[in-house]
Amino acid sequence: MALELTLHTQPEVPLEAECITPQRVAGLAAPEVERLDAMHGNRRVKLGDFFSAAGKGANDIVLNGDLSLVKLIGAQMAQGSIVIEGAVGMHVGWGMSGGQITVRGDAHDWVGPEMSGGRIVVHGDAGHLVGSAYRGQASGICGGEILVHGSVRNETGGAMRRGLIAVGGDAGDFTGVNMIAGTIVVLGNLGIRSGAGMKRGSIVSMNPAPLLPTYQYACSYRPLFLKLCLQHLRGLGFAVEERHINGRWRRWSGDSLELNKGEILLFQR
Amino acid sequence: MKIKKTEIVPTYAEAFAMWGARAIVTADSGRWALTAARSMTGFATSVIGCPCEAAIEREVPAAQTPDGRPGVSVLLFTVREKDIKKRLMERIGQCVMTCPTTACFNGLESEHSVSVGGALRYFGDGHQSSKVLNGRRLWRIPVLDGEFLVDDLFGIRESVGGGNLFIMGASASATLRAAVAACDAMAAVGDVFLPFPGGTRSGSKVGSKYKGLVASTNDAYCPSLRGAGVETQLPDTINAVYEIVINGLTEAAVREAMRAGMTAAAEKGALIISAGNYGGSLGRYKLDLEDILGGAGQHGA
Numbered sequence: 001m002a003l004e005l006t007l008h009t010q011p012e013v014p015l016e017a018e019c020i021t022p023q024r025v026a027g028l029a030a031p032e033v034e035r036l037d038a039m040h041g042n043r044r045v046k047l048g049d050f051f052s053a054a055g056k057g058a059n060d061i062v063l064n065g066d067l068s069l070v071k072l073i074g075a076q077m078a079q080g081s082i083v084i085e086g087a088v089g090m091h092v093g094w095g096m097s098g099g100q101i102t103v104r105g106d107a108h109d110w111v112g113p114e115m116s117g118g119r120i121v122v123h124g125d126a127g128h129l130v131g132s133a134y135r136g137q138a139s140g141i142c143g144g145e146i147l148v149h150g151s152v153r154n155e156t157g158g159a160m161r162r163g164l165i166a167v168g169g170d171a172g173d174f175t176g177v178n179m180i181a182g183t184i185v186v187l188g189n190l191g192i193r194s195g196a197g198m199k200r201g202s203i204v205s206m207n208p209a210p211l212l213p214t215y216q217y218a219c220s221y222r223p224l225f226l227k228l229c230l231q232h233l234r235g236l237g238f239a240v241e242e243r244h245i246n247g248r249w250r251r252w253s254g255d256s257l258e259l260n261k262g263e264i265l266l267f268q269r
Numbered sequence: 270m271k272i273k274k275t276e277i278v279p280t281y282a283e284a285f286a287m288w289g290a291r292a293i294v295t296a297d298s299g300r301w302a303l304t305a306a307r308s309m310t311g312f313a314t315s316v317i318g319c320p321c322e323a324a325i326e327r328e329v330p331a332a333q334t335p336d337g338r339p340g341v342s343v344l345l346f347t348v349r350e351k352d353i354k355k356r357l358m359e360r361i362g363q364c365v366m367t368c369p370t371t372a373c374f375n376g377l378e379s380e381h382s383v384s385v386g387g388a389l390r391y392f393g394d395g396h397q398s399s400k401v402l403n404g405r406r407l408w409r410i411p412v413l414d415g416e417f418l419v420d421d422l423f424g425i426r427e428s429v430g431g432g433n434l435f436i437m438g439a440s441a442s443a444t445l446r447a448a449v450a451a452c453d454a455m456a457a458v459g460d461v462f463l464p465f466p467g468g469t470r471s472g473s474k475v476g477s478k479y480k481g482l483v484a485s486t487n488d489a490y491c492p493s494l495r496g497a498g499v500e501t502q503l504p505d506t507i508n509a510v511y512e513i514v515i516n517g518l519t520e521a522a523v524r525e526a527m528r529a530g531m532t533a534a535a536e537k538g539a540l541i542i543s544a545g546n547y548g549g550s551l552g553r554y555k556l557d558l559e560d561i562l563g564g565a566g567q568h569g570a
Contacts, residue, residue: 224418225400225409
């Protein structure tokens, strides 16, 4: 049986609720879950001040309500599942290493920072810095998958080292900025300055994109890994068409200001 | 015991423990996948003289391969666990990666594995890259027509090598027809392969009169040596013998293949079916022919 948490009081300022993660609530009865600590702005509060709990702490958690001001849900999550039946605030899945977080609505900035495994699925849009490195950190996500079915804003996958980020809609500017490795697939349009400072890795888009002059055209071909990647994404519900799976892709190498071992792959119409 | 008019000798095949792997070779067309698979399984008939035993298990429809392209399943066995990585590296590197449009994927889930793509990647000379999809690491190695994609890890498992049947008949042509029927029936059984060319002939015994030779012709089953001072195992009615060696990922698969092979050979008029062993002193597995067929007595009369 899943633990169900329902927001009964909307926080006035962001509520940091990193206790909402399977390993923190496992084995706790509903009243014990409500007594867990959270931070409302700079005040320590009890989770029950904002949420009512039902059921028992288990591997599966269901969250109801508009959680767009609730941060850090699924922090350090290593197993189980969290389903958020609406919007969610910043830093969802921070430090996640396993399990799955599903957001039925939109997600705010910083989805999956410092993630190393597991999967985050956002059915709506996501904000800035999806899977990106925190300011001052050397790398962004080091594994796992972040799947946003809507659009994302700027700096998606910034300095990411490993893993897969997929975007069903458009991406903002600086997608894959300072990327170390990994894969970003954007089914819609890329913004400007994609792959700036990229060392290795792949940025993929189904549409033409403005590229930096530090990217050099390589060839038109059918990279086999991309076929597998797109088949994988189609299996996860992304609107990947057969022409994309079997089509030709134009490859640009870059960023020549860095290692020049990254690639931007744009679908050849 | 008999199947119709075919006599089943009350004996057993003695089989050995080997280590097995399965590679799925794919390409843009079935032609190129088959070309690569044939090359990969060349010179792999017997560990008596080859570094490994390997053969095509089956062709794999595009819908069942990891990349959705036509494929061929290859089984490759070695005697020692420590050798299998090297053999896979050699054959995938030299026979598959060198063939147009190909890719090579692991086809065996197992608790044991060896890193093959992780070693072949160095061919990329620093331009290789890896991708992890669903927890599976793939290496992309740039080649002149695009990229060669290969799984990092290939599963290996303890397997069974050296299951065998002796198909005997009154003439070489009639006996070959029965042996081919047996091979065809066994090819339809999953998880097994027949390492000899076309599946049959082979026929060697352990040792030789010549120093240093580990195997020599199985004179006890050579019809032409009857009366030439060898202890023949053949009755006067037999003028040809075809041996079929069967390797499999499991003992059950080898037994099922032997059952199918014996039944098919009997249907095609084999006079006698027997098997080779070494008195049970060498191999781990004793594959009793009558037991495989379900007990002594008359079958299919």
